[in-house]
Amino acid sequence: MSTEATTAATTAAARIQIFEVSTLYGAATLAAALDAGLFGPDEAAEERILLVSNNSAIPETSVLLSEMTGWDRIITRFDRVISWNDTIEPHHPGSWTPREHDVPIWERLLRTAWELPDGPMDLVVESVHAKHSIALAAIFADADVHVYADGLMSYGPTRDRLNWNTACRIQRLIHLDLVPGLTPMLLTDYGVPAETVPNEAFRAVLDEISAAEGDRSALAALEEAEQEPTAVILGQYLAALNILEPAEEEELHARMLRGAAAAGCQSVVFKPHPTAPVRYSKALEKAAAEVGVRLTVLDSPMLAETVFHRLRPALVVGCFSTALLTAAAYYGVPIARLGTGTVLGRITPYQNSNRIPLTIVDALVPDIEERRAGEVVTARAGVGAELGPLVRAVGYCMQFKRYPELRAEAQEWLSANQGRTASRYVVRARLTTLALPGGIGASITGQLPGGRTALRFARKVRRSMRRG
Secondary structure (H helix, E strand, O other), X not given: OOHHHHHHHHHHHOEEEEEEEOOHHHHHHHHHHHHOOXXXXXXXXXXXXXXXXXXXXXXXXXXXXXXXXXXXXXXXXXXXXXXXXXXXXXXXXXXXXXOHHHHHHHHHXXXXXXXXXXXXXXXXXXXXXOHHHHHHHHHOOXXXXXXXXXXXXXXXXXXXXXXXXXXXXXXXXXXXXXXXXXXXXXXXXXXXXXXXXXXXXXXXXXXXXXXXXXXOHHXXXXXXXXXXXXXXXXXXXXXXXXXXXXXXHHHHHHHHHHHHHHOOOOEEEEEOOXXXXXXXXXXXXXXXXXXXXXXXXXXXXXXXXXXXXXHOOOEXXXXXXXXXXXXXXXXXXOEEEOOHHHHHOOOOOOOOOOHHHHHHHHHHOXXXXXXXXXXXXXXXXXXXXXXXXXXXXXXXXXXXXXXXXHHHHHHHHHHHOOOHHHHHHOOHHHHHHOOOOOOOOXXXXXXXXXXXXXXXXXXXXXXXXXXX
């Protein structure tokens, strides 16, 4: 081996790799990326550390990752596990970042407490906007930063301006191929390339989690029951986000159940979000009794994907949960949605990062109350190309200052889809503000010289309308 090769091998072997995680789904994504060699062979790192952050409002009352089915399988990829909550106690991961002049002190403290040697480091975080990710990137100011995205938000624009000391160190965005052919927008405004976790690697990790022995009893009765068409309803926490009223969310779940029954499902499994209140199950029980289906509320600490693997449902229904697309992309299960139109009209501000997942699910997945018999959404290769213009148009309208190069494409899509389709995804006030087709005065502003002049005119029109 040459001197240069020996030096390179020694340097690679000396790297410390810290992987920050807050969900089991995210941990599964990291495990699949490691298995696929996206972080090099095992010998490429001196040590791989899994840093667990519990971001719940009250971490002491939430389900720990260590209590979830399959966690013991995931952690075999890492040399040790460290709790971020314990490290920064009494601060909360969701609100704390170090003061600028304290950063060097925190780095020395963590390197000592975690027994980290000096030298090159890879820092892998699940969100560049989360407080714990911001804190870690600031503390380890010389580390190469890798961002992994395990949900549909990766297809949307970067939400906030990044600190340039962090932005210039981001090496890549690692993401799941949930919508084949659709390229993530996240971090492209900083020139960060995207890299896909191979489907077979992620599915293998999901199967490994599903095969775990823990909590088998939660699904045993369902597995042993007489084979009958079963639907899985995915609960979210829309009331907790103040998007829907609690009663509205209860009724939304009940409508999902009735839709599943109308589709021929005789059994329904409700997989609530961990923070969902118990009363949701009571509302569903009443709806199930009315339509004559068997209801099981599955509140055990396991991934929805474990339910898909073990039960092989005939249908999965949700609002805009990432698990909907996982069911279609990795398990080939028919999916349906409900409530996306209502939520699209209520989430604020327009830049809300949930808008892109909502848009993707609304455009791609059939409504359970309008679903035609036998209609199936599959992870076909061309679906991303079909959705791309819509997603980029909405992304531009969300963060137009970050993506000026998308304006022409957004104008083209909006011009071709004026009317009910465009107004469903981009509100008229936004179109007016940006002087885009469909906005008030768009035909006038389109003739004005210069984009800035047009935008100023459009804003004056909108202000005058408000005063009127």
